[in-house]
Amino acid sequence: MIKIGTAQSTPGTIQTGHYEAFTHPTGQSEFLPVVIAQGRAEGPCMWLTAGIHGNEHAGPALIYELINQKLVDHLQGTIVALPLLSPAGIRTMKRIPYHDQTDPNRLWPDHSEEVDETGDKPPPSALEKTYARLFDQIAKTADYLIDYHNYSIGSLSFALQDPVFYNADEEAETNHARATKLADQQAQLLAAYGHTIVREYAAETYLKAKLHRSTSAAAMLLAGIPAFTAELGVGPVPDWNIVQAGAAGTRNVLRWAGMLRNSPEPITGIPVVNPGYPVRRMRTPRVPTGCAVLFRVAAGDKVQKGEILAELRDGWGRPIDPPAMHAEHDGFVIGRAHGIFFNPGEAILSMAIRDDSLLVLPYPEKQS
Ligand SMILES: [Zn+2]
Secondary structure, eight states, X not given: OOEETTEEOOTTEEEEEEEEEEEXXXXXXXXXXXXXXXXXXXXXXXXXXXXXXXXXXXXXXXXXXXXXXXXXXXXXXXXXXXXXXXXXXXXXXXXXXXXXXXXXXXXXXXXXXXXXXXXXXXXXXXXXXXXXXXXXXXXXXXXXXXXXXXXXXXXXXEEEEOOEEEOOSTTHHHHHHHHHHHHHHHHHHHHXXXXXXXXXXXXXXXXXTTGGGSHHHHHHHHHOXXXXXXXXXXXXXXXXXXXXHHHHHHHHHHHHXXXXXXXXXXXXXXXXXXXXXXXXXXXXXXXXXXXXXXXXXXXXXXXXXXXXXXXXXOTTSOEEEEEEEEOSSSEEEEEEOSSSEEOTTOBSEEXXXXXXOOSEEEOOGGGO
């Protein structure tokens, strides 16, 4: 039996309920919709979360497409789905909800307990406290977790592979073994999902951007739950091929976890890129001067270092110096930056570039 908010699992059914979040200053209460789908046979518990960024609507759509009675009839175990982690953001179609000026996908708990001796630091927001409470439920009940997001207009569907940090303290050896196992389990989840796999930003950038406090990273790093973030292409106008392929990939993960018995489905209708070597995401290349960009590559294209990616023009359309941008790395294109006009130093593409670095590594000293 699993109970999240007012939703309580019942074998063979889909149950719904409310998870009370917080009360707005105007008296209305904010709640998160909860769906619990439980098979008649016992099995693991998979959490599916979405809608933490309010302008990313493919994740909720995927969850609504995925969970139905036919799935439950074949399910072994339980799916706990929270399709709308940031209801205010969803209502206004904004990445960041108006009542909390922080990226909500950086608000989950982490390993550090910051002490503020000045008293100047504001206390955790209502949303941060909500996620801290919900995190306890995840830690208690989840065996696996997938958090759905969107990337940019026209981008590939892909899944993110995280660096797995461990504390290099007196328990370093045990911690390292645990982190290695977790990284291996995440790799298996990603392989089962079957979409393009891209590693996260380099470790230093990852921590600086607080990506270790994302939904899936917190589940991994703090609760030891194998998890990943799925990026489902464009957010505000979801691509239904990607939504369907994401649902198929999720059913494949359920099969991998032993929660569905039939054989894996092919991932169709979307490009799946595998260059034959590991890649990480990077915003590159960056224009040296303000200019207009005429793209010569598109999402999914494999590129080699030195290849022309775009030609550069001024506002009148005249070639400038340098006349073109070249690939600085081997890899492939995840998606173009929006628009064609760029300021100096702005990146024109999201690329997946070759990356052979270690995925399991100790927290930098100031982090531990
Ligand atoms: Zn997102």
